[in-house]
Amino acid sequence: MDWVGFQNALFNVFALFGGFGMFLYGMHIMADGLQKTAGNKMKNLLGALTNNRFVGVIVGALVTAIVQSSSASTVMVIGFVNAGLMNLVQATGVIMGANIGTTITSWIVSSGEWMVFFKPEKIAPLIMGIGASILFFSKDKKKQQIGEILVGFSLIFIGLELMKSGITPYKDSQVFKDAFIVLGKNPILAVFAGAVVTAIIQSSSASVGILQTLAATGIIPFSAALYIVLGQNIGTTVTAMLSSIGASKTAKRAAYVHLLFNVFGTVLFTVGTFVYFEFFDMNHGHAIITMTQISIFHTFFNVTNTALLLPFANQLAALAEKIVPGVDRQVEGEEELTLRHLDDRILETPTFAVENAIKEVARMGELAVENTRLAVEALIEKDNKKIAEVISNEKKINKLEKLITDYLIKISNSVLNEHQNLVITNLFHSVNDIERVGDHAENIAELAKYYVDNELKFSEEAEEEFKVISKLALDTIRLAVEARRDDNADLVKKVESNEEEMDVMEEHLRGQHIKRLGKNLCDSSTGVVFLDSISNLERITDHALNLAYYVKDEII
Incomplete structure (x- = not known):
């Protein structure tokens, strides 16, 4: 490789990592703006929590759509359980709903494919300019919150474009093609890859966004993409599992409910997807997937998985109780000397x-x-x-x-x-x-x-x-x-x-x-x-x- 080639490769790496950083930061900024704007509406959601698991699903989906992270909302749920503000049945519904809410990000990322007149990546600089102007020149706090949302939204698409520009030169690389062919033929390896990447990033929304960016370059086959998405749903449980360390037994059970729910769904869909591609439509598995198709599958998986397992919420809770047996020990007088309603996880x-x-x-x-x-x-x-x-x-x-x-x-x-x-x-x-x-x-x-x-x-x-x-x-x-x-x-x-x-x-x-x-x-x-x-x-x-x-x- 000559000097010019080395420089180009280095700049592509810069674009890839810089774009990824902008994408993550954009999600963070937009989520902060949404939370500030939601304000009392979030308060009303908290009041809506009941033993009705269907209400819990709706609350979980809405909260996750606002905070832009199923990991954050699940960690928050564990905090509520640890603080004694939510029981395991309520937590189960909210956790299931969180998986549905996290699909919003993938639809935002793929919107450039199906928005005909105003493609977000094209108008992102304009949105950035409007949002930044509102932040710097407006004294109205509510308008500034809207400015934050606009800046975050634009950063997401500017970051995606940078990532895409860093990957595009290698779309014809045989190494990439061979890697995704291997993943497409080996479901276990693809699921593992999706889980590991998501566990490292600690955000399924971000890892799905990266996968969609790769898909935009036309290098990912259907089968590999679907298995990786399924693995991402397991990887996202790592954050909650880590968060439950040191928590009460009931809070640990909530983390296991999250893990069991995603593992059962992933195993079921992985087997079903493998059977379909191997015995019914092999050519479909080799076809190139689009960003929008990833969003469709991501949503279909989470909605269907919730619909299938919601009736068995009590059984999931019972299984979690078997994994984490016993009751929490209560030192006499401890309840009065500790915070009953507060937990650091709720700060999410x-x-x-x-x-x-x-x-x-x-x-x-x-x-x-x-x-x-x-x-x-x-x-x-x-x-x-x-x-x-x-x-x-x-x-x-x-x-x-x-x-x-x-x-x-x-x-x-x-x-x-x-x-x-x-x-x-x-x-x-x-x-x-x-x-x-x-x-x-x-x-x-x-x-x-x-x-x-x-x-x-x-x-x-x-x-x-x-x-x-x-x-x-x-x-x-x-x-x-x-x-x-x-x-x-x-x-x-x-x-x-x-x-x-x-x-x-x-x-x-x-x-x-x-x-x-x-x-x-x-x-x-x-x-x-x-x-x-x-x-x-x-x-x-x-x-x-x-x-x-x-x-x-x-x-x-």
Whole structure:
């Protein structure tokens, strides 16, 4: 090979790898833009998850179409299962749907063959220009998200064209032809090749795109392409299997359901395809396949495989339970000290991570509400057991504060739209306010301990007043936590009203108790406990109001 030939070969390699990089990056950018734009629609999909496996399939397909990766959506499902938000039956339907959703990318890639008037690869530079202009010159966040989608879309086709230009000079190479002839005659080898490439790239969408690019040069026979596509469906399970390491047994079972589903389908279709090409239409197997035909087969396989195996979802789940036997061990108290709704795998889909972060913050809030109730009852009932329970719960609240804050930092580093960034910022503040509610509940418990140890006693009037003000405080913080959990504007208004009432009541009761002290109706030690307790209750409602204001800010 002369110097010119070496240069050309080197430039072709550059074009191939550069194009592949642009293709992957384009998919990433477009998926990020789609997720930001989807926003609340993704939230609604999460709410649609039920034990109905057909609904699960639809949810899985839609989510995967948005995130542009069945691996990402399956890993997310494992995260949901590990966090206890989804059972194995729900996960099975979503996983099956994810395989259908991943076919969208192959149709995008092959669109240049069947779009007559506006071939994407020809107008990709124009789309890039429009998208980039929107990103740089528009201040509207929604328009910028559309700009991201356009830039990602154009990068996909620019990358495909570069890959094609790097491969085209070798389309007549005998080495390539012989390699694909061997793969076409050896289904096991072709399936293995497809699985290995997909496992390395960790994206069946990307590996199908590469295969379609090769097909565009006219060098891949039908049989080899079909076997490779089938192998790619096994390779895509590697990401989920790796993700399940260290997860709960149920989450591991979800990963095995994904593996079993794809392996059963691949084996069934490989045998059927081999029999057809060998005994019914051998010439068809040697014919050159097109990009669109790969998309058709990819879709046909995933839709048919889902239709065939969906009725056996329970059996797949049962088989996964046999592969991963036993139950998860639960250390006493562990549930309260760990994140129930959050898992790092859910970060694959930031929209879902945000929604589950809200649930986890609300759960922390519910624990603070419970601790406030226990502290009040401990003081009224002189109950040392409840005092100890408050102290124990406060440690759990502090632990949750750290865990949730660390997770919120991870979410904030994800790709979020403007509203989601606002929610995460408010959740940081909410966690701090809830922790302060826990501190005030602990203060009341410590006052209760002093009250019990010194054998103090409120007057009947003081005790009734304390019961009234504590009920108002409890109702207010409970409503604030519910408002945070449900984004409920009506509850926000109720919290505002209650907090105003609390300010008036606390000032009035303080005055009343000072009068009792002046008349020697109660001693100074009891007075300190009473006044400090209602002061802590008033501070609790202040933090409740903060929680409500964060929700109000997001709703507006």
